[in-house]
Amino acid sequence: MIEKIIVNIGLESDIVTARQQGKKLAKHLDFSSSELTTIATAISELARNIVDYAGGGEIILKLIQQNGKQGIAIVARDNGPGIKDLELAMQDGYSTGKGLGLGLPGTKRLMDDFEIFSEIGKGTTIIVKKWRKQNAC
């Protein structure tokens, strides 16, 4: 079983590749179809951020385990300009670019865990996780 996939993000067509790969990997864990759509949507938003704001980067998709729980982690990493004000960037409706300003706060709502690290001039790394529901049947 493949447990880790790296998708280089440079062009807008890579966004579709990333979300397809993510969905394929997440299918190994019996996520519901609704959860698969949620994961693919989150990957799409993260990949688009890289294309729009950083010009390039990568999406790393990983199957993870923690305390008996299984899930998928998505790491979105770029060497772009970084985010000046993280608190502001996490607010609904705030956007410096062409989006709706829902990308980051929306992605946080879609996933279970959300971490963001950003350094001006160095880049941004966002790690999100979705855990498989334990009592799902």
Added chain:
Amino acid sequence: MKVPILKQGDYLIASVQSVLTDLDLKQLHDDLVEKVGRFRSRGVIVDVTALDVMDSFAARMLRTIAHITKLRGAETVVVGIQPDVAFSMVQLGLMLDDVTTALDLEEGLAYLKQLVKGNSTKDD
């Protein structure tokens, strides 16, 4: 994959395929705006039944399409948003507030027919 657009009477029907890139969406936008004028269409249906992910960019493009075609005299109805897609859209915060939606193609066509009929005959 390019979105095929069918002309059916006064309406245009665009059937979005499962894999939709940003470029496909921009192309769809340009094609619809041009075809609404060329065919003097009164209504546009964008069928997204096959679409498996609707992110913020796709939602914004659909909204733009609806607004521009309206300015060109045609009403746009987005049909076929799947339950899973709708669920993710709400979590993401994409409400498509100002865009008309319908369950499926049939409902969308019925809506447009009623609308066009209502506009052309006052005493109906």
